Amino acid sequence: MRMGIFGGTFNPVHNGHVRTAEEIRRIMTLDRILFIPSGNPPLKSRDLADAADRYAMTVLAVVGNPVFDVSDIELVRKQKSYTVDTVRSLLHDHPHDHLFLILGIDAFLDMPNWYRPDELVSLIDIIVMERPGIASTSIAASPFLADLKPDARGIWRFPGGKTVSLVAVAPHDISSTRIRQLVRSGRNIDHLVPAPVAEYISTHRLYRS
Ligand code: ATP
Numbered sequence: 038m039r040m041g042i043f044g045g046t047f048n049p050v051h052n053g054h055v056r057t058a059e060e061i062r063r064i065m066t067l068d069r070i071l072f073i074p075s076g077n078p079p080l081k082s083r084d085l086a087d088a089a090d091r092y093a094m095t096v097l098a099v100v101g102n103p104v105f106d107v108s109d110i111e112l113v114r115k116q117k118s119y120t121v122d123t124v125r126s127l128l129h130d131h132p133h134d135h136l137f138l139i140l141g142i143d144a145f146l147d148m149p150n151w152y153r154p155d156e157l158v159s160l161i162d163i164i165v166m167e168r169p170g171i172a173s174t175s176i177a178a179s180p181f182l183a184d185l186k187p188d189a190r191g192i193w194r195f196p197g198g199k200t201v202s203l204v205a206v207a208p209h210d211i212s213s214t215r216i217r218q219l220v221r222s223g224r225n226i227d228h229l230v231p232a233p234v235a236e237y238i239s240t241h242r243l244y245r246s
Contacts (some may be wrong), residue, residue, distance in 0.1 A: 038137045038145055040070070042124065043139040044074075044111070047072070050074075050213075056207070060207060061206065064206075068104065071127075072099060074107070076117075083246075092112055094238070097136070119152040135162075136161055139166065140165055141166050141168045148181070149181075160199070163201045191204075216230060216244075
């Protein structure tokens, strides 16, 4: 099985996440996509909803989609969860599947600041999704791709064999930051998140202060 791993803060999950994941699945012929909301960091910022709420909203966002799942792997881990640990654990649990890590281009460009990024790129194939406001050409600035050239399909291959694929997707100019700002100022977010997520935010009075 070809399985996409889509991690994020999902604070909250929005239509940009869900629609681009659907498109990536189709383009990359993935069988399933596993959404992985991050756990609570040791120092939680004011506008970060609790991990349990972000997990619940992600479940609501994918309910009814038979090829999307949500994992609580980063919620249940006691210590701080790093992507490299999550990927190691999933590779261990899915020895017969082909796993792909799905990242927006902003997240991919930020990867050098992550914990053990060199190890991460040696472990798993990476799919980088375009995102409005960030030129796709900026991917060349990534130090991981510095000495490599993409092939005609926009795929970079590391000497160890793992790949980075840059995938063009329809633009959805939506961010969780914008949604939180709208909620805080009492504006409508129905067009930006799945309906059950809007309802959850309202019922649980998230992002109000
Ligand atoms: P915030 O505004 O709080 O930074 P976000 O909207 O970027 O949040 P995240 O949960 O941080 O959402 O995103 C998870 C992953 O989804 C990241 O890899 C990010 O690049 C990607 N992503 C988020 N929104 C979009 C979008 N509109 N189009 C494409 N990729 C996206």
